[in-house]
Amino acid sequence: MALSPELCKKMYTDMWRIRLFEEEANRQTSLGSVVGALHMYCGEEAVAVGVCSNLRDDDYVLGTHRSHGHCLAKGAESHRMMAELFGKATGTCGGKGGSMHIADFSLNMLGANGIVGAGIAPATGAALASKLRGTDQVSVCFFGDGAAARGTFHEGIGLGALWKLPVVYVCENNQYQQWVPRMNVAVLDSVADMAGSYAIPGVSVDGQNLVEVHEVAGEAVERARKGGGPTLIEARTYRFYGHSLGDEEQYRSSEEVDEMRTNHDPIQTFLSTMMEQGWLTEEEDTEIQNQVKDEIAEAVRFAEESPYPTPDNVTTDVLAPEQEVA
Amino acid sequence: MMRTLTFSEALREALHEEMERDETIFVIGEDVITHGGPYKVTDGIAERFPERIFETPIAEAGIMGVGVGAAMAGMNPVVEIMYMDFVTCAMDEVVNQAAKMRYMTGGQASVPMVIRLPCGVGRLLAAQHSQIMESWFMHVPGLQVVVPSTPGDAKGLLKSAIRSPDPVLFFEYKRIYTSTGEVPDGDHTIPIGQAKICREGEDATVVAIGPMVQKSLEAAVLLEDDGYDVEVVDARSLSPLDTETICESVSRTGHAVVCGEDSSFAGAASEIAAVIGENCFRDLKGPVVRVGSPHVPMPFSSELVKHVVPEVPDITEAVSRVMM
Numbered sequence A: 001m002a003l004s005p006e007l008c009k010k011m012y013t014d015m016w017r018i019r020l021f022e023e024e025a026n027r028q029t030s031l032g033s034v035v036g037a038l039h040m041y042c043g044e045e046a047v048a049v050g051v052c053s054n055l056r057d058d059d060y061v062l063g064t065h066r067s068h069g070h071c072l073a074k075g076a077e078s079h080r081m082m083a084e085l086f087g088k089a090t091g092t093c094g095g096k097g098g099s100m101h102i103a104d105f106s107l108n109m110l111g112a113n114g115i116v117g118a119g120i121a122p123a124t125g126a127a128l129a130s131k132l133r134g135t136d137q138v139s140v141c142f143f144g145d146g147a148a149a150r151g152t153f154h155e156g157i158g159l160g161a162l163w164k165l166p167v168v169y170v171c172e173n174n175q176y177q178q179w180v181p182r183m184n185v186a187v188l189d190s191v192a193d194m195a196g197s198y199a200i201p202g203v204s205v206d207g208q209n210l211v212e213v214h215e216v217a218g219e220a221v222e223r224a225r226k227g228g229g230p231t232l233i234e235a236r237t238y239r240f241y242g243h244s245l246g247d248e249e250q251y252r253s254s255e256e257v258d259e260m261r262t263n264h265d266p267i268q269t270f271l272s273t274m275m276e277q278g279w280l281t282e283e284e285d286t287e288i289q290n291q292v293k294d295e296i297a298e299a300v301r302f303a304e305e306s307p308y309p310t311p312d313n314v315t316t317d318v319l320a321p322e323q324e325v326a
Numbered sequence B: 001m002m003r004t005l006t007f008s009e010a011l012r013e014a015l016h017e018e019m020e021r022d023e024t025i026f027v028i029g030e031d032v033i034t035h036g037g038p039y040k041v042t043d044g045i046a047e048r049f050p051e052r053i054f055e056t057p058i059a060e061a062g063i064m065g066v067g068v069g070a071a072m073a074g075m076n077p078v079v080e081i082m083y084m085d086f087v088t089c090a091m092d093e094v095v096n097q098a099a100k101m102r103y104m105t106g107g108q109a110s111v112p113m114v115i116r117l118p119c120g121v122g123r124l125l126a127a128q129h130s131q132i133m134e135s136w137f138m139h140v141p142g143l144q145v146v147v148p149s150t151p152g153d154a155k156g157l158l159k160s161a162i163r164s165p166d167p168v169l170f171f172e173y174k175r176i177y178t179s180t181g182e183v184p185d186g187d188h189t190i191p192i193g194q195a196k197i198c199r200e201g202e203d204a205t206v207v208a209i210g211p212m213v214q215k216s217l218e219a220a221v222l223l224e225d226d227g228y229d230v231e232v233v234d235a236r237s238l239s240p241l242d243t244e245t246i247c248e249s250v251s252r253t254g255h256a257v258v259c260g261e262d263s264s265f266a267g268a269a270s271e272i273a274a275v276i277g278e279n280c281f282r283d284l285k286g287p288v289v290r291v292g293s294p295h296v297p298m299p300f301s302s303e304l305v306k307h308v309v310p311e312v313p314d315i316t317e318a319v320s321r322v323m324m
């Protein structure tokens, strides 16, 4: 998709929505309103937004334990996501899923996932479904660099490549796997290099640069849609926060984090580009940020005022409601 | 002499002492060096035994398979699965490889490995980080399943598990890692396959698993007010199961309640209840009742979780019911 000022403004807004949504969720955790694990996506916004800006509403997305960004970029509503984090009945999953399991099937967002690497084969399966139904929907699977070590990576991509399915595999290589630096437990630095094993294109891209991600993903999505089969994209990125909240981050230096936050913030990088191109004025920038701030404040209000699920919900959704047998 | 330790400290001590004693023991798992694992059980091992601890990529099937192979080749691996839910990613290695090797090879193979499994609810991590699959593994011949409920038992059982010539699934309830208790000094071991009578009583037997032991002891105190003298038995080992201790107690009291945190449906408590039913029928004065969670995945919302995880009132209610 060619870059128009409108699209750029939308992408810029989407990145701010992710950033502010999470920073607020983080704050709500310290207040005790949000419970459970919160895996912050901040710092990686350009990946979700750069990829999803190439997708149609009916394309499929599957995510990870770190998926607030993927959900929001696919169009999930911030107030229902916030309610989910609060464990409320109005949440995207009625309070049953929480941060690690947010899904919105009305948007073909088939779910975040608590199991590392678990989305790769299912994304391949959703692509198989598109092919079988004869639609031209594309599936995208986001996963971390850690997931590339799992058998599901090999098996899932292997099948996608074998059947030339319309799927794009997006590895978010943020160089850490929970508390372990990637290169302590990996031999290959670049996950893109693994594409050769499946005879599909593998591309490495600067995940802090929205324009680059958008372009690389655009090509991959188009190839998939036209029947050219899968692509493996590695977005080199960085998470600004610890693995999840409460992480003391003894495995990396604060200088490293500061350097990334200061010089490789995807939002600031894109802002500079937009300013240089004359796509955004300072007033518009302020307006966008204020508008997103209001939206997130509204999301918190909605979550706070929403009811908790009632005890009878404990046993619903295990199986489909009983249907009358004709 | 006794010392007071937390559950995770007791496990850590057992690991250190065993690794000191036997050079074939090694630790393998995710984040076991950089962070000492999520519950710090492997803390300090990298400093003391740098050659015998392996921090892995996220590759449960690989980790488990490496454990099986090394065990068959004479080593004693202690495998850490970060959360037990992820053991499902390595089921072939546990069920078709580790469990069946001795039998299939006519007794040639030995797979002396311990699989450590942090389980159950912790800090509201929902359905994929909260499971308790005791009965899954009880159902597989060739595996042993142990569930300590106190720091002392944790240490003693882990040592025995490490010394066992066959695979042991070692359940560590996340909720009790920080609980404290007395641990005897010296080479403290507890044989696998022995239940423990934690409190003697005459009117009813509560057989409990893991954290339900402590809750059952609390329930027993409350039940004194109702005039019930309750015996509490900690199952400790689910496979092999100490049928003798459990059935002797139930035959004496005439009433039985079996408590586990897992879903009662086809759970560990179900097997125990069946064993009691078969062996103690003529001494029973009431039905054998299970206390456990409903047959649902673990929800996220705290408001739902509190209706899933069984607590003390569920036990007192069950005891009162069987005594009626």
Ligand SMILES: Cc1ncc(C[n+]2csc(CCOP(=O)(O)OP(=O)(O)O)c2C)c(N)n1
Binding pocket: A065, A066, A114, A115, A116, A117, A143, A144, A145, A146, A147, A148, A172, A174, A175, A176, A177, A178, A243, B030, B058, B060, B082, B086, B089
């Ligand atoms: C199969 C499995 N093993 C282990 C875990 C525990 N775990 C959760 S996130 C994580 C690290 C994932 O690293 P990566 O894939 O690089 O994603 P990132 O967190 O860096 O986004 C681990 C080990 C898990 N959820 N699933």
Ligand SMILES: [Mg+2]
Binding pocket: A144, A145, A146, A172, A173, A174, A175, A176, A177, A178
């Ligand atoms: Mg990573």
